[in-house]
C-alpha cells in the first residue's frame with residue numbers, strides 16, 4: 102500500500118493517511134521433521150550486499166527434482182529484477198513506470214534494477230553459461246529479459262535431480278514494485294535466479310508436460326515450486342536483518358561485515374530486509390514467534406501490528422487450518438520505501454502505517470490481516486498468480502472482509518468522526534461503481550485484463566462473488582467448502598477448477614440440491630463471463646374494486662445475470678410473506694387479494710453482486726429515498742479511496 106498522491110483525493114484526512122500507509126515484517130520458517138511439500142526446488146544461496154552500490158553478489162546452488170514422467174531437456178528461470186532494467190522491459194512498457202502508487206523514472210540509472218548470471222554450471226558437469234537464451238513467450242518483446250531458457254545436452258530423466266551452481270550479480274532498484282532500496286533500508290524480493298514450474302500433463306491446465314515460466318508483467322505476481330532455502334546474507338555489521346524462515350546463525354567478519362543465515366522449509370520464495378534503523382520486538386502466539394521489525398518513528402503502531410497478526414492467525418487457524426510455520430515477521434517500511442509495503446512472502450509480510458495514525462483508520466490492521474492471509478493462499482495453496490491471480494488475491498480479500506468486519510466493525514476500515522465504512526462493503530462498492538462491469542470476466546491471465554480492471558477483478562469482484570456465494574449457501578457450508586479446498590490442495594498448486602469441484606461436491610449435498618446438482622451455473626456467470634446483476638422492484642399497486650382491495654407488484658431483472666432470490670412482501674394488515682423468485686423472467690407480476698404496503702427483492706441484501714440495491718424495494722408510502730443521494734456520494738468517495746489503496750498486493 103504505497104504512498105500515492107492521486108489528485109482525486111483532496112480530503113485532508115485522506116491526504117494525511119496517504120502520507121502514511123506502510124508496512125511490517127517478520128522472519129519465519131518451519132522446522133518440521135516431515136516435509137509438508139514435495140520440495141522440488143531447493144536453494145542454498147550465499148549473498149553479499151554492497152550497501153553503498155545497492156548491489157548483490159550471489160552464489161546459488163539449486164537442486165531441482167524432476168517429479169514428472171517426462172525427460173526434460175530444457176530448464177527455464179525467472180530473472181525478475183530485469184523488469185527494472187530499462188524502459189523496454191515488458192513490465193515497464195505495461196506499467197509506464199507507475200505501479201502500486203510508485204513512479205519510476207528509468208532515465209536515472211540509480212532507479213534501475215537488473216540481474217546478470219555470470220556463470221551456470223551443472224555440478225561436476227556441463228557449463229551452461231553460454232547456452233542461456235532469453236525467451237519471451239507471452240508477448241514476443243525481444244527486449245524483455247525476465248525469463249531464460251537453458252538447454253541441457255543430456256535430458257533429465259524422471260525422478261532425477263540436477264544440481265546447478267550459479268553465480269549472479271544483481272543491482273537493486275530504488276524501491277519500486279515491491280523491491281529495492283530506500284537510503285539504507287533494503288527490501289530484497291525476487292532477487293535471485295529462480296527456476297520456473299514444470300507442469301506435467303494433468304497438472305492444472307497442462308495437456309502435455311511444459312514449463313510455466315511467464316515474463317514479469319506489471320500486473321502479475323509470482324508462481325514457484327516448494328522447497329527448502331538456506332540463505333546466508335552478508336551485510337554491514339551495524340545492520341539488522343529479517344528474512345523468510347528461521348534464524349540459524351550470525352558470524353562477524355573482520356572487514357566490518359557479518360553473515361546471517363536463515364533456513365526455510367516448504368516455502369516457494371525467500372525475501373529479506375536489512376537496515377541499521379530497525380527496532381525489533383517479539384511476541385509469542387502459540388507455536389509462532391511473531392517479530393515486528395519497525396521503523397523507529399512508527400513504534401506507536403507495533404502493538405497494532407501484533408494484535409492484528411494474532412487476530413488473523415487465530416481466525417485462519419479456526420476456519421482454514423493451522424499455520425504450519427513457527428515464525429512470522431512483520432516488516433514496517435519507511436515512508437520513502439512505502440513501495441515495498443503491503444506485500445507477502447512466506448513467513449514474511451510487509452505492512453504499513455504512519456506516524457500518529459488515529460485508531461479509527463484501521464490501515465495497519467487491514468494491511469497486516471490482508472498480507473497475513475496470503476500465507477494461506479499464496480503461501481500454501483500457491484496458485485499461479487500469473488494466470489489466476491484472483492485465486493490468491495480475491496480469496497484472500499474475501500477473508501480480509503470477514504476478519505476485519507467480524508473483529509473491527511462497525512467501521513472496520515474507517516471509523517472517524519461518525520463516519521464508518523466496513524471492509525466487505527468497500528470491496529462491493531469498488532466493483533459496483535466500476536465504469537463498465539461487463540468489460541471483462543474474472544477468469545483470465547492477469548496481464549491481459551483491460552486497463553484499470555486488474556485490481557477490481559482480482560481483488561474486489563472476486564471477494565464480492567465469494568461473499569455472495571456464502572450468503573446463498575450459508576456460512577457453515579461455505580466454511581466446509583473452503584476448509585476442504587485448503588486441506589486437500591495446500592502445497593499442490595490448485596487451479597480454479599479444483600475449487601469448483603470442491604464446491605460441486607459439497608454444496609448440493611448440504612443444501613439438498615436447492616441450487617441444483619452443481620454450482621457451475623454460478624461460476625459460469627460470475628467467473629467465466631461478465632453479466633451483471635440488477636434486480637428491481639418496478640411498481641406496487643393497490644386496487645379497490647367492489648369494496649374489495651387487491652394488491653399487486655412487478656419485479657424486474659434489469660441485468661443479464663440470473664441468481665435465485667426471495668421477495669419480501671409486507672401487507673397492509675401487518676402480515677408478511679417471503680416468496681422465492683428464480684429471476685429468470687425479465688419481468689414478473691404478483692397478485693394478492695389484499696393491500697400491500699411494501700415489497701423488497703432480496704430483502705437481506707444477500708446478492709452483493711447486485712449493482713443497485715436502491716431499486717430493490719418500494720413502499721406505498723416512500724420514505725427511503727433520502728438515502729440514495731447520500732449513498733452515491735459515499736460511493737464516489739470510496740471509489741477514490743480504492744484507487745489509492747490499489748497498492749496492496
Ligand SMILES: [Zn+2]
Pocket residue numbers: 471472475494497749750
Ligand atoms: Zn494481496
